Amino acid sequence: xxxxxxxxxxxxxxxxxxxxxxxxxxxxxxxxxxxxxxxxxxxxxxxxxxxxxxxxxxxxxxxxxxxxxxxxxxxxxxxxxxxxxxxxxxxxxxxxxxxxxxxxxxxxxxxxxxxxxxxxxxxxxxxxxxxxxxxxxxxxxxxxxxxxxxxxxxxxxxxxxxxxxxxxxxxxxxxxxxxxxxxxxxxxxxxxxxxxxxxxxxxxxxxxxxxxxxxxxxxxxxxxxxxxxxxxxxxxxxxxxxxxxxxxxxxxxxxxxxxxxxxxxxxxxxxxxxxxxxxxxxxxxxxxxxxxxx
Amino acid sequence: xxxxxxxxxxxxxxxxxxxxxxxxxxxxxxxxxxxxxxxxxxxxxxxxxxxxxxxxxxxxxxxxxxxxxxxxxxxxxxxxxxxxxxxxxxxxxxxxxxxxxxxxxxxxxxxxxxxxxxxxxxxxxxxxxxxxxxxxxxxxxxxxxxxxxxxxxxxxxxxxxxxxxxxxxxxxxxxxxxxxxxxxxxxxxxxxxxxxxxxxxxxxxxxxxxxxxxxxxxxxxxxxxxxxxxxxxxxxxxxxxxxxxxxxxxxxxxxxxxxxxxxxxxxxxxxxxxxxxxxxxxxxxxxxxxxxxxxxxxxxxxxxxxxxxxxxxxxxxxxxxxxxxxxxxxxxxxxxxxxxxxxxxxxxxxxxxxxxxxxxxxxxxxxxxxxxxxxxxxxxxxxxxxxxxxxxxxxxxxxxxxxxxxxxxxxxxxxxxxxxxxxxxxxxxxxxxxxxxxxxxxxxxxxxxxxxxxxxxxxxxxxxxxxxxxxxxxxxx
Numbered sequence: 037x038x039x040x041x042x043x044x045x046x047x048x049x050x051x052x053x054x055x056x057x058x059x060x061x062x063x064x065x066x067x068x069x070x071x072x073x074x075x076x077x078x079x080x081x082x083x084x085x086x087x088x089x090x091x092x093x094x095x096x097x098x099x100x101x102x103x104x105x106x107x108x109x110x111x112x113x114x115x116x117x118x119x120x121x122x123x124x125x126x127x128x129x130x131x132x133x134x135x136x137x138x139x140x141x142x143x144x145x146x147x148x149x150x151x152x153x154x155x156x157x158x159x160x161x162x163x164x165x166x167x168x169x170x171x172x173x174x175x176x177x178x179x180x181x182x183x184x185x186x187x188x189x190x191x192x193x194x195x196x197x198x199x200x201x202x203x204x205x206x207x208x209x210x211x212x213x214x215x216x217x218x219x220x221x222x223x224x225x226x227x228x229x230x231x232x233x234x235x236x237x238x239x240x241x242x243x244x245x246x247x248x249x250x251x252x253x254x255x256x257x258x259x260x261x262x263x264x265x266x267x268x269x270x271x272x273x274x275x276x277x278x279x280x281x282x283x284x285x286x287x288x289x290x291x292x293x294x295x296x297x298x299x300x301x302x303x304x305x306x307x308x309x310x311x312x313x314x315x316x317x318x319x320x321x322x323x324x325x326x327x328x329x330x
Numbered sequence: 331x332x333x334x335x336x337x338x339x340x341x342x343x344x345x346x347x348x349x350x351x352x353x354x355x356x357x358x359x360x361x362x363x364x365x366x367x368x369x370x371x372x373x374x375x376x377x378x379x380x381x382x383x384x385x386x387x388x389x390x391x392x393x394x395x396x397x398x399x400x401x402x403x404x405x406x407x408x409x410x411x412x413x414x415x416x417x418x419x420x421x422x423x424x425x426x427x428x429x430x431x432x433x434x435x436x437x438x439x440x441x442x443x444x445x446x447x448x449x450x451x452x453x454x455x456x457x458x459x460x461x462x463x464x465x466x467x468x469x470x471x472x473x474x475x476x477x478x479x480x481x482x483x484x485x486x487x488x489x490x491x492x493x494x495x496x497x498x499x500x501x502x503x504x505x506x507x508x509x510x511x512x513x514x515x516x517x518x519x520x521x522x523x524x525x526x527x528x529x530x531x532x533x534x535x536x537x538x539x540x541x542x543x544x545x546x547x548x549x550x551x552x553x554x555x556x557x558x559x560x561x562x563x564x565x566x567x568x569x570x571x572x573x574x575x576x577x578x579x580x581x582x583x584x585x586x587x588x589x590x591x592x593x594x595x596x597x598x599x600x601x602x603x604x605x606x607x608x609x610x611x612x613x614x615x616x617x618x619x620x621x622x623x624x625x626x627x628x629x630x631x632x633x634x635x636x637x638x639x640x641x642x643x644x645x646x647x648x649x650x651x652x653x654x655x656x657x658x659x660x661x662x663x664x665x666x667x668x669x670x671x672x673x674x675x676x677x678x679x680x681x682x683x684x685x686x687x688x689x690x691x692x693x694x695x696x697x698x699x700x701x702x703x704x705x706x707x708x709x710x711x712x713x714x715x716x717x718x719x720x721x722x723x724x725x726x727x728x729x730x731x732x733x734x735x736x737x738x739x740x741x742x743x744x745x746x747x748x749x750x751x752x753x754x755x756x757x758x759x760x761x762x763x764x765x766x767x768x769x770x771x772x773x774x775x776x777x778x779x780x781x782x783x784x785x786x787x788x789x790x791x792x793x794x795x796x797x798x799x800x801x802x803x804x805x806x807x
Contacts, residue, residue, distance in 0.1 A: 186464030270460045275452040289428040291661035
């Protein structure tokens with residue numbers, strides 16, 4: 037099996053390389069423009085890397101463009117210890133994983149139910165009800181929410197997960213409903229003919245076909261929960277369970293900022309985002325819909 | 331090497347996928363109900379994009395499961411300490427992230443002496459109000475004392491500490507600074523000062539020595555010193571006007587504190603309430619006029635382009651000796667030394683008049699210890715506060731962090747960076763900055779910045795009167 041896979045892969049990746057000059061012309065102006073545009077990402081990343089490797093007396097000197105010499109790798113270890121990185125990381129990972137799973141599961145179910153029962157007044161009304169939640173600015177309700185979650189014993193990462201899922205449900209449902217409508221009902225009918233129940237239709241047909249939207253919602257949910265500051269800061273009572281963005285405040289005093297430690301810790305916190313971004317981006321691009329509706 | 335890595339990766343991924351025995355996608359599943367063979371059929375069907383999708387999804391799924399599994403032990407052990415009945419757990423909320431490490435050591439020392447108390451330090455001050463809302467605030471709190479904390483005091487958030495023996499060890503004039511923000515029931519002591527920060531003009535001793543300039547004690551001597559530096563081609567004062575707060579705590583507070591009695595002024599202004607108008611005797615317009623020309627004079631001694639420099643620019647430039655003086659508080663000392671270990675600094679209180687006896691230092695109670703009123707661990711919290719208020723602990727902290735100890739009979743400061751302020755502090759010739767009296771809803775810092783740029787004093791003072799009245803009307807009871 038593996039033997040049959042490998043040669044095919046190599047031919048696939050090599051083929052465009054040889055045919056490129058004949059196949060299309062390279063637009064050098066556009067390429068140059070894109071290269072310049074890529075600096076908007078690469079330059080800040082360079083500053084972050086350089087700053088993370090500076091010792092305190094290197095921080096304030098020079099233009100910031102110079103690469104630190106010698107490099108101070110201890111910043112990472114120091115930031116790791118100072119923030120209690122492992123514990124904060126696990127707490128953030130817990131919040132993120134369950135926020136993403138919760139967002140995917142709840143919103144797609146709701147969207148499927150509403151989209152396929154559009155002729156019922158109750159479902160149309162519930163859609164409007166869900167959408168209306170988007171008009172309530174979050175800071176307005178945060179103190180009552182804190183009170184409520186404290187009464188329910190949710191002043192911990194689990195409560196943050198719950199609120200992330202709840203807070204995202206209106207926007208995510210909006211995304212999903214538009215997508216569910218584009219899926220032909222005939223696909224479901226054929227599954228019904230084979231004796232599938234509603235749950236099986238959703239699980240076996242609708243949910244896999246939602247993959248591009250799942251990726252979109254998943255990425256939104258991931259970034260939203262991984263980077264969220266306000267909700268964990270206000271909600272999580274026990275400092276030992278606090279998440280990374282809040283713990284990293286450690287390096288920013290009112291009047292002093294420890295830039296090198298801060299950037300080292302930001303880099304460590306950024307790493308999973310980068311990994312997930314690379315994985316999820318290719319997932320989106322791979323065109324999951326192909327082959328489903330022929 | 332790079333390329334061969336990339337080429338082997340899809341193979342590795344699909345191997346993971348097939349060993350995980352994922353169900354194939356729907357059409358195969360529904361047409362043939364034979365699991366393992368369907369898997370084989372799917373993967374030999376060729377490396378289509380669909381197969382890569384599945385393998386990546388499986389990877390994500392496994393990663394998320396691993397993440398979830400790894401979290402479980404964390405939440406498990408976090409529940410540990412609270413269940414050990416004999417040990418009381420205290421939460422200590424502390425307002426300065428930069429001294430977290432220092433207080434961890436203090437807490438270790440305290441726990442060694444008091445094995446029945448476990449203290450958790452929390453520097454996330456943003457969680458204080460939520461803590462009050464959920465009726466689970468931290469047991470012991472340190473806060474900087476100004477308008478916002480005064481609000482909590484007046485609402486009775488903090489317990490009365492006047493019975494604590496340590497309360498009598500505090501210098502009464504420094505305790506008065508805390509009490510000046512209001513006392514619950516008119517007499518309670520809601521906080522014991524732990525650290526007093528004194529601010530003045532930070533100066534570069536080498537530049538002063540090189541030009542034979544002595545520390546000025548009158549306004550005229552101060553301006554003469556500035557002229558000397560300017561004539562020598564040295565920027566007299568480094569201005570960081572881009573950060574408006576530096577203007578507020580610098581020239582606005584220093585000049586108004588030196589020229590006026592700020593405590594008295596704001597006392598009568600508050601007493602007047604919402605009735606204050608620009609014409610009233612208590613108004614800014616009637617009292618702050620002498621302050622303004624001196625502020626503008628200070629601004630004129632700044633370098634060209636001060637309006638585009640912020641606080642960190644100022645620290646970097648002043649540490650390198652690009653100016654003789656810098657209107658900043660003790661918090662700037664450690665970044666200055668971090669930027670240049672060789673810099674020799676001193677601080678003197680700004681003489682705002684020509685009578686040396688009027689010269690006062692700007693102080694603020696940087697940390698004050700309070701116990702929240704409803705804490706279930708009152709006895710333990712009192713023991714912790716008593717430990718923190720021991721002279722050895724208080725004095726060691728302030729010695730190390732360029733601040734003044736609020737205790738009676740504290741040893742004289744030896745740090746040459748702040749010795750110039752010692753006389754003012756020990757004689758209680760100090761004031762709390764006028765800017766700290768403003769409620770946060772007045773954008774005072776921006777008004778000051780726009781005054782320094784536009785030089786329109788009438789407009790500035792009228793705006794302050796207007797804003798003050800608006801807030802007083804809103805908050806009137």
